[in-house]
Amino acid sequence: MYDCQDRFKVLPLAEGVEEVFTRLLNYFGPQHWWPGDTPLEIIVGAILTQGVNWSNVEKAIKNLKQEDLLEVKGLYQVNESKLARLIRPTGYYNMKAKKIKAFINFLCEKYDGQLDKMFTQPLSKLRSQLLDVYGIGPETADSILLYAGGYPVFVIDAYTKRIFSRLGYVSPDIKYHDLQQKITGSFPEDVDKYNEYHALLVALGNNKCKKTNPECGYCPLNKD
DNA sequence: TTCCCGTACT
């Protein structure tokens, strides 16, 4: 099994969650997420990054910026096929163009095209509204809420599942909501910490705790 | 479960 289990099996989940955060922050340093200049850019990025590397997203974001399309009005007016062409580097570009359009339409209909208005809504109400938008599932909704809206929501992703299952705390196929409850149930509700924690898990998942050939020998969760 | 789909790293 994985080396990290030896250390973390003696720690209750609550302490383990805290220990992982401390170690990752010491090792990687603050990540300064999300990499996006505006709330709208963060939301578009959250949709574009579904199922692909962030490096793919950067090209698409650059294309959108060049066309002056990272604003509500522009995204509302641009036709879907042109949008799809611009975001081609992210893969799934036809689906994602539809998804971005669906969000913009939702924003315009419900909130007069104003993100400020949208983000005055209480957390649980807005979350369920976002989940009703085509193309927005739990992870994308929570990324939008945390990184664009500043709500205290802990984002779960493939890395989070992989890391906590390898630590021995949960099953690899644990459901999104169940893992979210497990982690937040024993962790202070703090926007800055949630922000940093998710970013650090992505860093570990990318650099050390990879799906195949994980570099456990160099993992900060194993050192003394 | 399968489809959507390009990019980077092995």
Added chain:
DNA sequence: AGTACAGGAA
């Protein structure tokens, strides 16, 4: 050439 990737819909 093969695999993995900040997922979600049908």
